[in-house]
Amino acid sequence: MQDTDIKFLEDSFKKYYFEHFDLIHVPERTSEREFGFQKFNSGMTRHIQIKDDKELHLLFMQNVPSDVYCSNAYYSFPNLPMNEKDWKEADLIFDIDAKDLNLTCRANHTVSICYECNEISKDSNQCRKCNSTKLEKKSLPCKNCIDQSKIQVERLSEILTNDFAIDKENIHVYFSGNEGFHVYVYNSQFQEIGSRERSELTDYISLRGAIPETFGMRKFKQDRAAFPDFNEKGWKGRFSKYVFGSKSKRSKIITELLANGYSSFQKTLDDVSKNIGVKIDPNVTMDIHRIFRLPGSINSKSGLTKILCTDLTKFDPYSEASFLSDETIEVLANSPIEFKLKNKKFGPYNNEKVTVPTFVAVYMICKKLAKTA
Amino acid sequence: MIALGQDEIAKYPFLADAGQYLKDQGFSLEQFGTDPDLKQLIQKAYDRILVAADGKIYKSDLIGDHVSKEAALPREVFSFLLAIVLLKLCGMHTLIKRFALAEARRAEKYLERDLSNISDESKKELAIRVIDDLFSVQIEKQDDYFVIPVSDYLKHSINFHEREWKLINRHVENGLVFLTPHETVRLIRKELGTYINSKIINAKTPTMIPGFEDSVNKLSMLSKKFATFTVTTGEYPPCIKHAIDVLEKGENLPHSGRFMLATFLLSKGQTVQQIAPLFKNAPDYNPRVTLYQLNHLAGTSGSGTQYSCPSCEKLKTQSLCFATSECDNIINPLQFGKKRK
Ligand code: SF4
Ligand SMILES: [Zn+2]
Ligand SMILES: [Zn+2]
Numbered sequence: 146m147q148d149t150d151i152k153f154l155e156d157s158f159k160k161y162y163f164e165h166f167d168l169i170h171v172p173e174r175t176s177e178r179e180f181g182f183q184k185f186n187s188g189m190t191r192h193i194q195i196k197d198d199k200e201l202h203l204l205f206m207q208n209v210p211s212d213v214y215c216s217n218a219y220y221s222f223p224n225l226p227m228n229e230k231d232w233k234e235a236d237l238i239f240d241i242d243a244k245d246l247n248l249t250c251r252a253n254h255t256v257s258i259c260y261e262c263n264e265i266s267k268d269s270n271q272c273r274k275c276n277s278t279k280l281e282k283k284s285l286p287c288k289n290c291i292d293q294s295k296i297q298v299e300r301l302s303e304i305l306t307n308d309f310a311i312d313k314e315n316i317h318v319y320f321s322g323n324e325g326f327h328v329y330v331y332n333s334q335f336q337e338i339g340s341r342e343r344s345e346l347t348d349y350i351s352l353r354g355a356i357p358e359t360f361g362m363r364k365f366k367q368d369r370a371a372f373p374d375f376n377e378k379g380w381k382g383r384f385s386k387y388v389f390g391s392k393s394k395r396s397k398i399i400t401e402l403l404a405n406g407y408s409s410f411q412k413t414l415d416d417v418s419k420n421i422g423v424k425i426d427p428n429v430t431m432d433i434h435r436i437f438r439l440p441g442s443i444n445s446k447s448g449l450t451k452i453l454c455t456d457l458t459k460f461d462p463y464s465e466a467s468f469l470s471d472e473t474i475e476v477l478a479n480s481p482i483e484f485k486l487k488n489k490k491f492g493p494y495n496n497e498k499v500t501v502p503t504f505v506a507v508y509m510i511c512k513k514l515a516k517t518a
Numbered sequence: 519m520i521a522l523g524q525d526e527i528a529k530y531p532f533l534a535d536a537g538q539y540l541k542d543q544g545f546s547l548e549q550f551g552t553d554p555d556l557k558q559l560i561q562k563a564y565d566r567i568l569v570a571a572d573g574k575i576y577k578s579d580l581i582g583d584h585v586s587k588e589a590a591l592p593r594e595v596f597s598f599l600l601a602i603v604l605l606k607l608c609g610m611h612t613l614i615k616r617f618a619l620a621e622a623r624r625a626e627k628y629l630e631r632d633l634s635n636i637s638d639e640s641k642k643e644l645a646i647r648v649i650d651d652l653f654s655v656q657i658e659k660q661d662d663y664f665v666i667p668v669s670d671y672l673k674h675s676i677n678f679h680e681r682e683w684k685l686i687n688r689h690v691e692n693g694l695v696f697l698t699p700h701e702t703v704r705l706i707r708k709e710l711g712t713y714i715n716s717k718i719i720n721a722k723t724p725t726m727i728p729g730f731e732d733s734v735n736k737l738s739m740l741s742k743k744f745a746t747f748t749v750t751t752g753e754y755p756p757c758i759k760h761a762i763d764v765l766e767k768g769e770n771l772p773h774s775g776r777f778m779l780a781t782f783l784l785s786k787g788q789t790v791q792q793i794a795p796l797f798k799n800a801p802d803y804n805p806r807v808t809l810y811q812l813n814h815l816a817g818t819s820g821s822g823t824q825y826s827c828p829s830c831e832k833l834k835t836q837s838l839c840f841a842t843s844e845c846d847n848i849i850n851p852l853q854f855g856k857k858r859k
Contacts, residue, residue: 308691309668349690
């Protein structure tokens with residue numbers, strides 16, 4: 146990124162942090178958490194301890210970070226090196242990202258940027274100019290990406306509240322600032338469990354590792370009565386609704402399942418898991434020492450804010466998470482794909498000078514699809 | 519600690535304070551070595567160890583929940599306490615381990631029976647309290663099941679390899695896991711064994727008591743039989759070889775693969791400094807991150823938990839297993855190439 150771009154991004158971010166500090170959620174038990182930040186074109190500074198709002202504010206003003214992070218873990222000494230921090234507990238965190246959902250729309254809004262010659266083109270595996278295969282992919286997520294991610298978030302919340310008895314007030318959903326959601330669970334019975342236990346939880350949530358017996362299918366001594374009922378709690382009920390469809394079809398389908406046999410049932414399970422298992426990134430939930438983007442801070446991959454979604458169904462990140470100014474600026478834009486921000490369409494731009502609002506310019510520069518002119 | 523009746527002490531003798539119990543009954547250890555009537559109990563204690571060493575469960579004089587004769591009750595407890603004295607005097611850890619395990623299995627049977635007792639609420643209560651006190655697992659009765667919080671379930675079940683113990687294969691509702699009495703007790707088996715074992719290890723070792731020598735000597739002889747010899751071929755299992763190959767070719771090994779490799783080598787006694795260079799060909803190699811992650815796995819940083827090598831089962835689901843006939847039904851790559859002679 147060229148210096149003028151960095152300067153422009155820094156100025157825009159600085160203005161945001163100055164005007165919207167109220168959006169930055171200082172997490173509870175602030176002084177027990179580890180903070181970290183990155184500046185444009187430089188490495189990560191972490192192991193920072195912060196007392197309160199004031200200190201956090203100061204950090205933003207003094208450093209003009211590109212990204213700010215905060216741990217979900219609580220430590221006795223968050224500012225010490227990792228092995229001396231003394232881990233106490235950690236909030237449960239789930240990451241749902243559109244890029245993990247294998248959506249077909251993805252190819253339509255992904256651009257490839259050649260590492261060799263900087264040529265920008267629609268999604269491909271080879272640079273059309275120099276044939277290099279070293280390409281960086283940037284996605285400009287669409288409404289479908291967001292809608293599909295929301296469905297996953299809703300499924301996750303349903304499991305958390307019903308199966309794990311977590312209070313709705315303790316589940317906070319944040320738009321990640323790019324193409325997904327971060328779901329935080331506070332004050333649950335899971336605060337103190339370690340990494341392997343958390344991995345088991347993710348297997349449960351994504352319906353991974355189930356054996357046929359769990360859903361009524363036995364190798365020997367088959368028994369129709371063992372199959373789950375339509376209104377059972379937990380995965381049994383969800384399984385019924387998905388596989389049987391309706392109460393009236395249950396009996397007929399059980400007959401089919403029994404006829405197809407045990408190993409075919411395992412395949413049915415894989416299919417069920419693919420379709421109704423929640424698609425969360427297990428590595429994120431397992432990692433009890435990670436630092437996560439701070440709510441209210443800007444994601445430098447997009448210039449959008451990681452923001453709390455109070456009404457998920459209505460939430461539109463491309464209008465509600467864009468807080469940068471409307472002041473216009475001229476940029477050299479090269480975006481083969483059109484995109485929508487604040488309910489307005491932009492692009493496609495073919496290596497042309499255009500005058501756009503700051504929030505659009507930042508979006509494109511962050512995605513490497515524009516330069517300040 | 520829970521106040522126990524005679525019956526309970528006979529079923530769960532490890533809950534009793536040994537020295538106090540003897541005193542309350544009006545005996546000293548020395549008397550058992552000299553008094554001909556009491557001396558039989560040393561033989562009984564010796565037999566109890568012998569049965570355990572053989573991998574069997576000592577059959578007590580308890581019939582159902584009660585003892586046939588009043589006198590048999592203290593005998594049950596004495597033989598347990600004396601067994602501990604003998605084991606301490608002999609000092610062989612392999613015997614202690616086997617004994618603790620067998621006694622845990624024995625107690626398990628009683629706990630299970632007490633938990634499923636429908637006619638006597640107090641028995642059930644006691645079993646629930648024993649579990650709560652010793653293992654901090656709060657169980658509650660709900661219809662025909664016992665329920666425990668999911669987080670407690672996970673802490674205990676995490677080391678089980680059988681797939682039916684995976685949370686997804688359990689009935690989960692309202693933050694609770696539903697278990698039968700059998701499963702409830704099975705869940706804390708390891709802790710029960712560990713508890714009895716540590717109780718014995720931490721007990722004071724008395725000086726030799728006249729009249730105990732014979733049995734102690736016989737135990738020392740016996741323990742030799744159980745010393746196990748293992749030979750290690752030094753060969754790495756196929757999954758590990760494959761992972762090393764991938765890294766050496768400079769290809770990308772998924773996080774789970776690195777986790778497997780690192781935990782495996784750490785368990786084999788390699789140091790973080792020895793392991794780190796293996797990852798230097800990886801496309802995203804960063805020496806500081808690698809060291810930090812390895813230290814984390816080794817338990818020298820972070821929460822201090824040392825991570826263990828995943829089971830073959832787990833590795834299969836992660837497509838990291840490349841089993842050959844030499845894997846021979848082992849359940850963890852760490853067992854590869856270790857054959858009992
Ligand atoms: S069986 Fe175990 S040791 Fe052998 S390849 Fe599979 S995981 Fe590795
Ligand atoms: Zn090129
Ligand atoms: Zn899309």
